[in-house]
Amino acid sequence: MTTKTAKLLDDLDWDFADTPMESGVHTIHPYPAKFIPQIPRQLIQLFPPKSNSVILDPFCGSGTTLVEAINTGLDTWGIDLNPLACLISRVKTTQLPQSLDFAAEATAQKARQCFTAGDVQIPSIPRLDHWFKPEVQQSLAALVTEIDREPTRAVREALQVTLSSIIVRVSNQESNTRYAAVENTYTAQDVFSQFKNAALTINRALLTLSDNLFRRLGHATVLNRDILAIKPEELPNNVGLVITSPPYPNAYEYWLYHKYRMYWLGMDPMEVREREIGARPHYFKKNAQDETDFEKQMHTCFQLLSQVMLPEAKACFLVGRSIIHGRVIDNATLLQRAAEPAGFIVKDVVTRNIPTTRKAFNPTHSKINREHLIIFGLQ
Ligand SMILES: C[S@@+](CC[C@H](N)C(=O)[O-])C[C@H]1O[C@@H](n2cnc3c(N)ncnc32)[C@H](O)[C@@H]1O
Known part of the structure; x- marks a missing residue:
């Protein structure tokens, strides 16, 4: 990363406290801990991937990164364990053939x-x-x-x-x-x-999505899979930029938030709960998980990314802290520890304040006020 880009990254506003709430396609369905669209938008402008490469979000949730990617004409891949997340992501990135x-x-x-x-x-x-x-x-x-x-x-x-x-x-x-x-x-x-x-x-x-006839929309591919079970051959090997906000320990529970929506659509929330990274039940059972499990899970994810990213590509991770059994867990440090053995180095870290108006889904048990945006590059 050039010194100029690093300075720009540090000088830019990442809080977006005064920007209007999102509009258009981003608003069609609620989703916990979803990106403010300006974050992936600004990252794409800052680290524009090569035109023949793709943008990947390995925890795409409701597809905010994917929407921003296709809007810039780039192809994009998103992965999520939750079938409802994948459904929302597909709908947000697909032009309808009829009203x-x-x-x-x-x-x-x-x-x-x-x-x-x-x-x-x-x-x-x-x-x-x-x-x-x-x-x-x-x-x-x-x-x-x-x-x-x-x-x-x-x-x-x-x-x-x-x-x-x-x-x-x-x-x-x-x-x-x-x-x-x-x-x-x-x-x-x-x-x-x-x-x-x-x-x-x-x-x-x-x-x-189709309001500008002169704009070429990129294409989005959405995989409904557990990231920990994906092999590099299943992904494109020309990833020019990764933008994601991973799940983290004992924070948000996506399966629970969507439980009855999923049941009505014939999906099984209990099956998702078993494999959902960070889900609270994993931290409150016999042989409970702790932050070292999260570090291992993220390491597996970084190993996968290292095999599909182009040499000059960046991986941008947005993460907050957690609280497990009263202990504050610094997930940003855990992510860095998970990434380094997989061949990544930290290029920059920016801290952003989460405006109080954006904290509707903030779980009371972790009271997250700030997040870290970590930019990784390959060694
Ligand atoms: C912070 S959310 C992503 C939100 C997204 N940035 C958005 O704007 O909607 C994290 C996502 O990780 C997903 N997730 C949790 N465990 C996973 C796993 N093992 N494999 C893939 N995705 C997983 C959750 O379902 C959730 O959608």
Whole structure:
């Protein structure tokens, strides 16, 4: 990295405290600990990869890096263990062949007919009666069945994300981050209306992908895999830039946050929990994991990256601290210890403050106020 780039990196604002909240395609579905889009955007400008290389996010979550990459015309690969993360990432990076609101209107109409005729099969989901009123269950089940019948994959997946985006709102769950059951006044008709309204909003957001006819969009490939099980041959070997925010110990729980969305879409959150790096249950069981396990997991990830990155490529990792059983864990130092034996050196570290307005998903047990952006290069 040149001295000029290093100076620029240090001088730039990484807090984005005064920039407006994200808009367009980034807003179509909530996701815990998602990137502020300006972070990957600024990193792509600072470390522009060669035009024939790809941008990789090995923990792509809801696809913020992927959206920013395709918007600059670059091809990109994202990997995530969570099938809902991959679904959201695919939808955010795929132009629709037809309008989503028309498809949602037709789906809702057929689902309403099945609901009225009592022709609905409720899927087997644990504690469904606790979290969903009977008529909400029936309307959601009717929507799921009709969505599955949509023949065009891109439209079907956009409808699934639409449904997922309203699940918590129509459930008895107090809010996205509060797991208490409360009185809910939603009727079946409200569920169908919420679904159609969400489709209108998502359709408008997805149109921003194609709002500039003169811009070439890059192509995104999304792999629903455990990063620890991926072999280098499964990835392109021309990675020109890595931008990611990894999961870290005992901090956010993606499987839990999305549990009922996943159940309704036929995905298994409990299977994801087993392999989710950092998930809290791993730190509270017999033979519990600790930070050394996280260091080993990140080392495996860096070994993979070292085999697919171009020699001059950078790997940018954004990470906060954790608290495990009352001990503060400095994940930035752990990442550096994991990266060095895999052939990486630290090129720069920038500390950013997380503006209080952006901390909606901040888990109270780790109270994260600051994060470190670490830029690695190959030795
Ligand atoms: C901080 S989030 C990424 C958020 C993303 N930057 C965004 O903007 O949406 C970390 C991600 O790591 C994923 N993850 C956890 N364990 C994983 C594993 N073993 N393999 C692949 N992904 C994993 C989680 O599902 C989660 O989506």
